[in-house]
Amino acid sequence: MIICHQLNTKTNIISGSEVSRLSVAIQSGVPVNNQSFAKAINDKESSAYHKWQRASLGNITVSDIDLIRIQNQQMQCIMELKRSYIDIQSWRPFDKDKANFRLLHNLCMSARLDFVIAYNVRHKAPTFFDDPSQIKLFYYDADFTITQEKIVPLSDFLALNY
Numbered sequence: 001m002i003i004c005h006q007l008n009t010k011t012n013i014i015s016g017s018e019v020s021r022l023s024v025a026i027q028s029g030v031p032v033n034n035q036s037f038a039k040a041i042n043d044k045e046s047s048a049y050h051k052w053q054r055a056s057l058g059n060i061t062v063s064d065i066d067l068i069r070i071q072n073q074q075m076q077c078i079m080e081l082k083r084s085y086i087d088i089q090s091w092r093p094f095d096k097d098k099a100n101f102r103l104l105h106n107l108c109m110s111a112r113l114d115f116v117i118a119y120n121v122r123h124k125a126p127t128f129f130d131d132p133s134q135i136k137l138f139y140y141d142a143d144f145t146i147t148q149e150k151i152v153p154l155s156d157f158l159a160l161n162y
Contacts, residue, residue, distance in 0.1 A: 061099045063107075067118070071160060077114040080104055083122040088136050088151060091119050105144050115140045118157075137162060 053062055069077040080101060084091060093101060101117065108115040117138040121131045135157045139148040152162045 061103055063100050063103045065104070069114075069116075069160065075111075075113055077116055078104060078108050080115075080117045082117055082119045083130055084119070085122055085124050088119065088121050088134055091121075091136060093117050093138060093146075102144060105140055109142060135162075 065078055066081040067079040068075050069079060082091075082093070082097075101115075105115045107113075117140075119136040119138070120134065123129050123131055132154050134151050134153060136151045137149065138146050141147045150162070156162055
């Protein structure tokens with residue numbers, strides 16, 4: 001199932017051919033990892049879909065696309081967005097999330113897109129809030145190996161300077 005939310009602004013429009021590019025990659029069979037990974041179920045359901053997914057689909061890996069980088073009206077990259085209370089210098093992708101990351105990575109490889117994980121800190125105190133002032137990026141190669149990680153200010157991230 002593909003659910004597309006089209007971005008329709010003056011500078012960023014996803015064309016039908018770009019959406020088709022993802023569709024073809026999915027329909028032609030995105031390779032999945034057959035290794036078992038255990039991950040705790042999220043402590044809160046984020047949507048009605050999430051609740052339905054748990055009740056109806058059983059023990060499968062389900063991924064969504066958090067962010068698509070578009071440049072010159074072409075998809076360049078799929079990003080998985082992560083946030084946690086862990087300090088930005090210390091945080092690294094969790095092994096328990098590998099099945100989800102690998103599924104997205106395989107989709108990217110099939111669609112000839114880059115795969116990047118973008119992390120920001122979520123503070124718990126004195127008030128609960130996301131701090132996107134800095135974004136930590138993890139770049140992956142075709143073999144699902146992190147090849148680069150760097151921290152960029154939000155202004156650079158938004159300007160696609162990373």
